[in-house]
Amino acid sequence: MKDTAVTLIQEKREQGILVLALQKSFMERRDLTGLEAEYTAALKSEKFLVLDLTALDYIDSLHLAALVVLYKRAVETGCLVIFSGLRPTVRNTFQATRLDQVFTIASTRKGAVDLALKGGKKDDRWE
Numbered sequence: 001m002k003d004t005a006v007t008l009i010q011e012k013r014e015q016g017i018l019v020l021a022l023q024k025s026f027m028e029r030r031d032l033t034g035l036e037a038e039y040t041a042a043l044k045s046e047k048f049l050v051l052d053l054t055a056l057d058y059i060d061s062l063h064l065a066a067l068v069v070l071y072k073r074a075v076e077t078g079c080l081v082i083f084s085g086l087r088p089t090v091r092n093t094f095q096a097t098r099l100d101q102v103f104t105i106a107s108t109r110k111g112a113v114d115l116a117l118k119g120g121k122k123d124d125r126w127e
Contacts, residue, residue: 009039014050017116018042019109021052026063039070043077048116052109054085059093071103080104080120084112 010021020039043049051070053059059067067083074081084106086094094100104120106112115121 011042014109014113015117017048017050017113018046019050019052019113021054021109022056024055024057026056040073043070043074043079046079048120049074049079049081050106050109050112050116051081051083052085052112053083053090054087054109056090057087058089064093064097064099068099080116082106082112082115082120084109 008023008026010023012019012021020042051067071081082104083094085108086105091100094103094105104115106115
């Protein structure tokens with residue numbers, strides 16, 4: 001990722017799975033045109049991607065649309081995106097827009113990484 005995205009997205013690997021943690025500054029940025037280029041290369045080389053939203057207190061339509069674009073690009077490249085750490089207001093927005101029916105969501109980052117390590121298949125113990 002370029003230095004311009006450092007404050008928007010923190011990138012790290014956990015047990016070999018790429019985790020992108022969106023920072024609060026993501027919600028402050030109004031121009032998201034360059035954001036797609038920041039994650040496109042990562043999507044092409046990954047089978048799974050955990051997108052940690054723990055730092056977001058809310059999400060508006062502009063930023064929700066950016067996540068939908070990211071999800072669509074991931075599907076096109078064969079990468080499964082697993083969302084994690086949704087706070088109540090973000091979870092409510094996902095539910096209101098029915099994206100909770102489309103996206104794969106884990107309660108925690110650890111749960112998302114574990115799910116990716118299982119090949120993205122949910123079992124009875126997974127939330």
